[in-house]
Amino acid sequence: MVYVLVIVSLMVLIYGPQLWVQWVLNRYNRRAEENFPGTGGELARHLLDRYDLHEVRVEITDSGDHYDPMERAVRLTRDKHDGKTLTAITVAAHECGHAYQHAASEPMFMLRTRLARISVIAQRLGSFLLFAAPFVVLVTRLPLAALFNIVGAFLIMGFAVVMHLLTLPVEIDASFKKALPLLASGYLEKRQMPAARSILRAAAWTYVAASLATLLNFWRWLAVLRR
DSSP: OHHHHHHHHHHHHHHHHHHHHHHHHHHTSSSOOTTOOSOHHHHHHHHHHHTTOTTSEEEEESSOSEEETTTTEEEEEHHHHHOOSHHHHHHHHHHHHHHHHHHTTOHHHHHHHHHHHHHHHHHHHHHHHHHHHHHHHHHHOSSOHHHHHHHHHIIIIIHHHHHHHHHHHHHHHIIIIIIHHHIIIIISOGGGHHHHHHHHHHHHHHHHHHHHHHHHHHHHHHHHHHO
16 A cells, blocks of 8 residues: 555656646647737747847747757747747747857856767667667676666766756756746736746656656666666
8 A cells, every 4th residue: 555655656657747837838829819919939039139149040840849959940840930929939938048158258157068968878878778778698607797787878868867957957947047037027918927937847746757767767777787
């Protein structure tokens, strides 16, 4: 009974925030607002040009809203790019907030960007070590597989945990120190600001939920490796 309660609690803790995030984003993504002269994509282009970031592109994507520091591009899903909803406008401003962080070379953003590049290499190496572990045992007849498993798991999951921990403050800054003041400066009406705060808060909770899921996977790996 206790085991079941623990499992249910973990499921609620991990998937609850994700469901709440989707509910908030969908709630304000249904109706176009009459006071919006342009779409989310048009607002993103305007905000980037306002701060002389003409080289940053605005593109449509199928892989989720994000800012790509390597390609210097703000990418929005089609509903955000072409929409005039509160969600479309707020998410567009949030992603432009990342472009501002990049342009200003803000330390946390730059650190996360560098670690993201290293993380790709670390995860590939970790996957190779986990894959190679049984073959090492067959060739050497020594129990080195455990060491390969431990190092591989830490490279894969450890970097993922660090990335999520660094991502959260970067996302909060993009939402509440970049996007929210911009939106409040005349892009949104006063009555729309509480909804915008909810959307930006939901965006941050996306990474909280991802962090919890990553930590759970990390603990599961540790439990397996102790056996």
